[in-house]
Amino acid sequence: MVEVLEAIVNGVLVGGVYAIISVGLTLVYGIMDIVNFAQADFLMLGMFAAYLCAQFLGLDPILSSILVFPVIFLFGALVQRGLVQRVQSAPIVSQIFLTVGLSLVLQSLMQMIFGANFRSVTTPYQTQAISVGPLNLSVPYVLAFLASAVMALALWLFLERTDLGRCMRATAQNRVAATLVGIDPSKMYVVAFGIGTALAGMAGAVILPYAYVFPTVGHQYALIMFTVVVLGGLGNVLGALVGGLLVGVIHSVSAVFLPTQLQNLVVFIIFILTLTFKPTGLVGRRAA
Amino acid sequence: MRIASIAQSTQRPSLRGLLAVAVLLLLPPLVLENNGYLLRVATLTLMYAGLGGAWNLLGGFAHQISLGHAAFFGLGAYTSTILLRDLGLSPWIGMIVAAAVAGLASFIIGIPTFRLRGHYYALGTLAFAEVLRILFLYFRSFTGGAIGLSVPYMGDSFWYFQFYGNRPYYFIALAMLALTMYITHRVSTGPLGYRLRALRNSHEAAEVVGVDTTRAKLQANFLSAVLTGAYGTFYAQYHFFIDPDTVFGLMTFSVKMALIAILGGLGNVWGPLVGAAILVPLDEWTNAAFTGGLAGASRFIYGSLLIVLILWQPRGLLYWADRSLERLRERRAAAVGEGVR
Numbered sequence: 082m083v084e085v086l087e088a089i090v091n092g093v094l095v096g097g098v099y100a101i102i103s104v105g106l107t108l109v110y111g112i113m114d115i116v117n118f119a120q121a122d123f124l125m126l127g128m129f130a131a132y133l134c135a136q137f138l139g140l141d142p143i144l145s146s147i148l149v150f151p152v153i154f155l156f157g158a159l160v161q162r163g164l165v166q167r168v169q170s171a172p173i174v175s176q177i178f179l180t181v182g183l184s185l186v187l188q189s190l191m192q193m194i195f196g197a198n199f200r201s202v203t204t205p206y207q208t209q210a211i212s213v214g215p216l217n218l219s220v221p222y223v224l225a226f227l228a229s230a231v232m233a234l235a236l237w238l239f240l241e242r243t244d245l246g247r248c249m250r251a252t253a254q255n256r257v258a259a260t261l262v263g264i265d266p267s268k269m270y271v272v273a274f275g276i277g278t279a280l281a282g283m284a285g286a287v288i289l290p291y292a293y294v295f296p297t298v299g300h301q302y303a304l305i306m307f308t309v310v311v312l313g314g315l316g317n318v319l320g321a322l323v324g325g326l327l328v329g330v331i332h333s334v335s336a337v338f339l340p341t342q343l344q345n346l347v348v349f350i351i352f353i354l355t356l357t358f359k360p361t362g363l364v365g366r367r368a369a
Numbered sequence: 370m371r372i373a374s375i376a377q378s379t380q381r382p383s384l385r386g387l388l389a390v391a392v393l394l395l396l397p398p399l400v401l402e403n404n405g406y407l408l409r410v411a412t413l414t415l416m417y418a419g420l421g422g423a424w425n426l427l428g429g430f431a432h433q434i435s436l437g438h439a440a441f442f443g444l445g446a447y448t449s450t451i452l453l454r455d456l457g458l459s460p461w462i463g464m465i466v467a468a469a470v471a472g473l474a475s476f477i478i479g480i481p482t483f484r485l486r487g488h489y490y491a492l493g494t495l496a497f498a499e500v501l502r503i504l505f506l507y508f509r510s511f512t513g514g515a516i517g518l519s520v521p522y523m524g525d526s527f528w529y530f531q532f533y534g535n536r537p538y539y540f541i542a543l544a545m546l547a548l549t550m551y552i553t554h555r556v557s558t559g560p561l562g563y564r565l566r567a568l569r570n571s572h573e574a575a576e577v578v579g580v581d582t583t584r585a586k587l588q589a590n591f592l593s594a595v596l597t598g599a600y601g602t603f604y605a606q607y608h609f610f611i612d613p614d615t616v617f618g619l620m621t622f623s624v625k626m627a628l629i630a631i632l633g634g635l636g637n638v639w640g641p642l643v644g645a646a647i648l649v650p651l652d653e654w655t656n657a658a659f660t661g662g663l664a665g666a667s668r669f670i671y672g673s674l675l676i677v678l679i680l681w682q683p684r685g686l687l688y689w690a691d692r693s694l695e696r697l698r699e700r701r702a703a704a705v706g707e708g709v710r
Contacts (some may be wrong), residue, residue, distance in 0.1 A: 149600050167680055168679065172432060172683070173487045173633070174428075174432055174434055174635065175679045175683045176568065176629070177436075178675055179679045181436075181672075181674070182671075182674075185620070185671035186673055187664070187672075189666065189667075189668035189672060190669060191665075193666060197665075211568075250629050285581060307492050309528055315488075341631075342503065343503065345503055346500060351492065352496045353496050356482070356496070360484070360489055
């Protein structure tokens with residue numbers, strides 16, 4: 082029983098991170114109608130950025146995530162302007178394969194620079210745990226969750242309370258109407274893509290204390306991300322946050338009952354079932 | 370009128386053109402060394418051209434982007450190999466069973482995913498291939514797991530689909546490619562092709578004019594899966610080794626098949642041949658040229674090629690060549706006209 086409880090709590094902790102890496106995917110889809118197949122590679126870039134900060138500046142990954150955000154934001158915005166914008170109104174084939182190509186380029190570029198080795202950083206709290214009643218919670222997981230919660234809150238404040246955020250929500254709801262009231266959609270595309278990728282990058286930084294970084298680390302997260310966003314409804318920000326926690330818990334609890342190798346299988350089966358029976362997501366209408 | 374002429378020139382090559390291609394394709398095994406590397410690359414080129422053609426049936430004509438065709442390929446490879454290992458069954462029969470298994474899988478995957486459109490469909494197919502990859506990795510006693518499966522060695526035997534040199538494999542691949550291209554040609558010019566092209570632009574519009582879109586997609590996917598499964602068997606027999614990460618892989622097969630079709634030209638019968646003729650030798654060369662620290666270079670070239678192609682010529686090289694020829698002809702005609710005046 083304690084084992085299951087612990088798995089649920091750990092699932093929530095990891096799920097918070099899943100929520101943040103996936104929310105960018107859903108934000109971009111909500112506003113641009115494009116699924117960014119390279120989203121997980123921006124997570125990888127964020128991990129490498131935080132790794133370099135730790136290696137050369139001695140910065141803690143959780144702290145350096147604040148630096149990672151603007152860096153990945155700029156890079157993401159550049160990618161949007163230079164590449165993704167060009168397929169904005171192209172057939173879906175072009176949209177899919179442009180980001181698939183981007184994913185390949187980012188992975189191989191990092192492999193050529195850093196090699197395929199697994200790298201990690203050491204932090205003083207790496208092996209520490211907090212005891213809460215009968216549960217032992219690993220400090221890096223708790224910190225990553227807290228950082229994710231802060232990011233989620235910041236995103237929510239941005240979307241609800243700022244003019245830019247309101248403009249973005251308006252664009253997501255109805256692009257034509259938003260244009261009519263004077264919102265420039267192409268500006269929204271850049272901001273959405275920048276924020277979406279930067280959130281993934283930032284999440285990459287906060288998981289570095291407990292995760293290895295290597296050029297193809299994105300593979301581990303890509304299908305989890307897709308499951309999260311489909312579960313929450315593609316384009317639905319709140320849905321992605323809820324979906325993230327849900328997938329985290331499912332992932333973690335299934336490891337208690339099933340061999341580790343089949344842990345992902347449960348997630349994929351949920352993914353397929355959601356696609357089959359409720360492709361608009363469990364959370365309901367688009368609320369981005 | 371112009372569109373019609375383009376369609377004709379790419380979809381229905383003249384008899385002369387067909388003969389020229391046939392002679393060209395019969396040449397490599399005659400001039401290249403039987404045990405040589407070059408003939409191997411040529412054989413792989415034919416195999417990938419066929420895979421691109423199989424993918425084209427649904428992805429090209431109907432623009433239903435499958436990112437999970439490795440599912441059919443892997444099933445095909447494992448079916449014949451396990452039948453050979455456990456029952457000593459000839460891979461020729463194994464290939465037929467493999468095609469049947471893949472065809473069956475096309476319905477199991479197609480029925481839930483064909484309700485999905487666009488990006489959702491791509492995600493759904495991707496997930497199915499991943500599920501199979503995980504299952505084949507997990508059930509080790511049956512599939513060999515991550516270690517992979519070696520095809521039992523039976524000596525140089527036609528019955529067991531195993532040969533010493535590359536030449537027999539080349540001719541088998543050529544025959545399979547011819548069949549694939551014949552099927553894609555028949556689909557392209559037949560009623561199914563028209564239905565698929567109709568639903569490409571809009572499912573709703575196609576339904577309105579009486580096209581059963583799900584049925585059309587299932588039919589195309591079935592043909593595509595059967596061919597892909599048969600190629601899985603060919604691959605296993607040619608490589609003598611298969612493992613889940615490769616044969617069910619996203620980048621190794623699912624994306625590569627699509628890229629080959631896109632490179633030549635989506636929905637173009639001859640496109641995959643052009644795509645494979647460029648991509649496979651390039652792939653082999655980069656893999657050989659960049660090793661160690663530059664091991665990522667081949668994927669880098671791959672990805673860049675994909676991006677450049679999508680931005681520069683999303684309709685593929687054959688379309689581009691056609692347009693360029695057309696423009697050249699027009700310019701020449703204009704020049705002649707001016708001379709007369």
